[in-house]
Amino acid sequence: MTMDGSPQVDDGTALDLDDALKALANPVRRRILAKLKTPERFFAEQPHPLSLGVCAREIERGCGQAQSTVSAHLAVLAQSGLITPRKIGQFVFYRRNEAAITRLLAALERELGKAESSPADHPDVDIL
16 A cells, blocks of 8 residues: 555556546446457457567557547556556557556455445445
8 A cells, every 4th residue: 555545556556546447437448458358369360479468559450449549548548557558669569457457456345345334434425
């Protein structure tokens, strides 16, 4: 945990829970993240070794959206720490940051699993 309460990922960087959740709020970004989990299934045609990650161009082809739109989605995912970019020559390769995803899931479990808290602890949440 960092001093502000953000979970720390294994590479020493902080994972901001709100940034990660905002990144996951978009279905295209969730689809990109899901496809990066098994790149050999979704990006087998990539001419570069998948050990480098998945080339941005291949991700763009798989999304069916404009290059600028996909680049913006990749930037949000990278800024949130859920994926990591690696520039090699003229190409940028992306891979999932599994340590950050694990930390995110643990943070969600802690946040949403607080059964011992009372409604008074969360005055901004309406109880049905």
